[in-house]
Amino acid sequence: xxxxxxxxxxxxARAVRVDTGKRFRIQDVEGGQVVxxxxxxxxxxxxxxxxxxTRIWVNRLFPRVGEEFVTNRRRxxxxxxxxxxxxxxxxxxxxxxxxRYELLGAKDHPSCQVNLMRAMAELGxxxxxxxxxxxxxxxxxxxxxxxxxxxxxxxKAEDDVVFRALLDSVIVASACPQDLNDxxxxxxxxxxxxxxxx
Amino acid sequence: xxxxxxxxxxxxARAVRVDTGKRFRIQDVEGGQVVxxxxxxxxxxxxxxxxxxTRIWVNRLFPRVGEEFVTNRRRxxxxxxxxxxxxxxxxxxxxxxxxRYELLGAKDHPSCQVNLMRAMAELGxxxxxxxxxxxxxxxxxxxxxxxxxxxxxxxKAEDDVVFRALLDSVIVASACPQDLNDxxxxxxxxxxxxxxxx
Numbered sequence: 001x002x003x004x005x006x007x008x009x010x011x012x013a014r015a016v017r018v019d020t021g022k023r024f025r026i027q028d029v030e031g032g033q034v035v036x037x038x039x040x041x042x043x044x045x046x047x048x049x050x051x052x053x054t055r056i057w058v059n060r061l062f063p064r065v066g067e068e069f070v071t072n073r074r075r076x077x078x079x080x081x082x083x084x085x086x087x088x089x090x091x092x093x094x095x096x097x098x099x100r101y102e103l104l105g106a107k108d109h110p111s112c113q114v115n116l117m118r119a120m121a122e123l124g125x126x127x128x129x130x131x132x133x134x135x136x137x138x139x140x141x142x143x144x145x146x147x148x149x150x151x152x153x154x155x156k157a158e159d160d161v162v163f164r165a166l167l168d169s170v171i172v173a174s175a176c177p178q179d180l181n182d183x184x185x186x187x188x189x190x191x192x193x194x195x196x197x198x
Numbered sequence: 199x200x201x202x203x204x205x206x207x208x209x210x211a212r213a214v215r216v217d218t219g220k221r222f223r224i225q226d227v228e229g230g231q232v233v234x235x236x237x238x239x240x241x242x243x244x245x246x247x248x249x250x251x252t253r254i255w256v257n258r259l260f261p262r263v264g265e266e267f268v269t270n271r272r273r274x275x276x277x278x279x280x281x282x283x284x285x286x287x288x289x290x291x292x293x294x295x296x297x298r299y300e301l302l303g304a305k306d307h308p309s310c311q312v313n314l315m316r317a318m319a320e321l322g323x324x325x326x327x328x329x330x331x332x333x334x335x336x337x338x339x340x341x342x343x344x345x346x347x348x349x350x351x352x353x354k355a356e357d358d359v360v361f362r363a364l365l366d367s368v369i370v371a372s373a374c375p376q377d378l379n380d381x382x383x384x385x386x387x388x389x390x391x392x393x394x395x396x
Contacts, residue, residue, distance in 0.1 A: 050292065
């Protein structure tokens with residue numbers, strides 16, 4: 001099998017089917033870009049990668065290469081195989097959504113949640129639960145008092161991460177359209193999703 | 199209005215309707231007991247208190263008196279009005295469920311997730327999403343490297359917390375049945391839910 005590279009334009013998302021055992025790569029094409037990644041079990045999308053279950057599984061706040069992500073039914077769905085980036089990824093924050101932008105003064109702003117819903121609807125899944133995403137390349141820090149700090153994605157152009165599907169999965173990668181704070185350096189850009197050959 | 203005190207037996211849960219503006223109290227009756235607290239909008243239970251949205255709202259990992267909890271639609275649903283406890287509460291961990299206990303070697307063990315589903319089903323809500331709970335009195339620490347530590351609930355008998363509903367709500371409080379680690383000091387016990395007079 002040859003690899004298939006899907007370019008996801010800035011502010012958009014794409015869904016890709018990944019069979020059990022197959023690997024895929026998420027690339028930050030231009031650098032400094034957060035990717036909201038979701039993974040659903042292909043045969044029942046009410047099962048999906050869950051941050052609150054994964055935190056217990058790995059006993060850590062944030063994802064790290066060599067570890068697994070589990071679903072809301074505590075089944076491993078993705079393994080994190082390679083990290084060719086600074087290794088900064090968030091697993092605390094909800095996807096941005098229209099209300100988030102309205103509260104920031106921006107109506108009709110694109111969002112990762114609507115991107116996700118559209119990508120899944122195109123596959124016939126009209127009424128999904130909205131999981132908390134894995135926020136690749138997103139820099140969230142925790143101070144000793146438990147308060148959170150936010151910073152720009154520390155990636156450079158062509159940094160990437162590689163995952164292996166442990167269940168037949170539909171993954172959705174959204175190029176986060178947030179341009180009202182510096183998490184994408186005020187300049188949302190494109191990402192890539194590549195299905196890798198065996 | 200007189201207050202109404204609902205005793206929740208060890209390992210069980212109860213749902214209580216709380217109208218907008220009303221206050222309720224959650225008591226750790228005997229001490230050392232974690233309470234999984236859920237809050238749903240009464241008129242549409244697909245809207246509920248969401249940990250991943252609240253973390254962004256308060257910019258903190260863990261709940262603190264004086265702050266609000268918001269829903270998955272970013273609307274304030276509860277305010278945290280009083281804390282007569284050591285102030286240790288978790289907002290990172292999924293509810294325990296049958297799979298969690300099976301993985302620990304215990305089949306047919308009671309769980310907060312099944313408690314929640316039963317309590318909501320009794321109100322006619324048969325197919326709810328399972329939110330991540332607010333884990334009152336649950337001691338989860340974060341090490342500088344991002345790893346998590348677990349400890350026993352630090353509460354003493356009759357410690358309590360008080361919340362005010364900011365939406366018409368159905369709240370569910372589950373006396374966590376976990377007895378295979380020390381979060382409840384290996385001795386799950388009862389809790390109380392009290393609707394407070396104006």
